[in-house]
Amino acid sequence: MATPGRYPLAIVGAGALGLHFAAGLAAVGPVALVARNAARADALRAGVQVGARLFVPEIFAPDALPAADWVILLVKTGDTAEAARTALALQPRGVLSLQNGLIEATLRAECRTVPVGQGITTEGAFREGSRVQPAGAGDTLLPAGFEAVADALCMAGFRARVEPQIAAARLAKLLVNVAINPLAALFRVPNGALLEPPHRVLLEALVHEAWPVLRQAGLDLDEDAALARVVAVATATAGNRASMLQDVLAGRRTEIDAITGTLLTMAEAGGVELPTHRAVFTLVRRLAPS
Ligand SMILES: NC(=O)c1ccc[n+]([C@@H]2O[C@H](COP(=O)([O-])OP(=O)(O)OC[C@H]3O[C@@H](n4cnc5c(N)ncnc54)[C@H](OP(=O)(O)O)[C@@H]3O)[C@@H](O)[C@H]2O)c1
CATH class of the missing domain: 1.10.1040.10 (N-(1-d-carboxylethyl)-l-norvaline Dehydrogenase; domain 2)
Known part of the structure; x- marks a missing residue:
């Protein structure tokens, strides 16, 4: 259940996987997408081709953020610390990473005041010039505490669940x-x-x-x-x-x-x-x- 005046979900990282998930989630409810900077946000505001569809995201830059209940972090691992600070500025109830590697400690160090967790996904997408090409459906496993995110992903047609292990x-x-x-x-x-x-x-x-x-x-x-x-x-x-x-x-x-x-x-x-x-x-x- 979304809190009034806040996005139920935000994604930090408007790259291959961030745009792929955002396009799917936006089909069933509001999702805020946060780009690296204002120039990148402006470029995406006109829309971006994600698979067969032109996706027009509700896009933000880190210096002008809305509030969001849950944040999914989808930047490359070298950008984790900066993106985690952006995630925290969205005043979320929790921050979930679906990045590769093991980055939970970095996330926890940057977001001390909210619950954080790292899940995994075998969902795939890649960038092809300015467009994003989905590369096959996969499974997204989330830590306990992120049931609301799993429900939202499932509603959008992704295979997602909380994984106890x-x-x-x-x-x-x-x-x-x-x-x-x-x-x-x-x-x-x-x-x-x-x-x-x-x-x-x-x-x-x-x-x-x-x-x-x-x-x-x-x-x-x-x-x-x-x-x-x-x-x-x-x-x-x-x-x-x-x-x-x-x-x-x-x-x-x-x-x-x-x-x-x-x-x-x-x-x-x-x-x-x-x-x-x-x-x-x-x-x-x-x-x-x-
Ligand atoms: N793609 C896949 O199929 C896949 C599958 C499983 C897991 N993963 C993991 O998911 C993560 C993201 O992968 P990806 O393929 O989506 O990478 P990507 O296409 O490089 O996208 C990352 C995006 O994050 C943006 N970014 C960087 N720093 C940021 C910041 N501080 N605030 C906001 N946005 C920022 C980048 O902006 P710029 O464009 O300006 O650089 C880029 O658009 C990685 O850890 C990857 O290993 C990917």
Whole structure:
């Protein structure tokens, strides 16, 4: 139930996934979309093509914000802190991240006065020039406390639910991301190519190194199941370009710090070295700014 005079929902980050979710949500109720700055907001005010439809968002810049009950954060991980401050300025009841990597600690540090949480989504979208192309329906899992957001997403036709084991689900997503994203970016191949020689041996090495660290943190998969999860995702997305590859090709900053960097920090805390992850981390950072 929305509070009068406030948006029930806002999304900070008018990029591929933010516009994709906003377009779906706006079909069933008001949603405020917050762009990086006034120039970007002005550019979007005339409308943007999202799939087959021209979406005209209710768009705002960080210096002129409405109030909103719930905020979804959909910026790249390097922009999390600034976007979280914007989210807080919307005076929300809670801030939910659906970003990749593990960023809940950053979110909590910036938004001390409201509940925060990080969910995961396998919903997909990519930017193609000025338009956004949905890349297939997925599942969106949210932490407890964000039932209102899950209900809104479901009403808009997205598959979404609160997941009691959200921490384990985030770790499983991190496992997939640390295995697929850096290799796809380094070798500039679609995900399916990682299942074949010569890349497969590296994919398996990354899973083999990551699994004990993630298991220790609460991943609920044994090593065979962990590899099977990564292989299943690479198979299901065989023709897709991983987001890190798209970032490298576009000369954009990658999310390597929040993905492989997070894993390396977790390993270091346990006194463990992950040489293959360290190598791909160093190489990806040299490919593009992180
Ligand atoms: N795309 C997918 O299919 C997908 C799937 C699952 C998870 N994710 C995750 O979702 C997150 C967003 O991904 P994406 O593909 O949507 O990225 P994206 O297309 O790069 O969109 C991010 C948007 O955030 C904007 N932004 C940056 N800082 C901001 C700020 N302080 N305030 C407001 N807006 C700001 C950017 O503005 P500019 O345009 O000015 O840079 C950009 O439009 C990432 O963590 C990604 O890993 C994406």
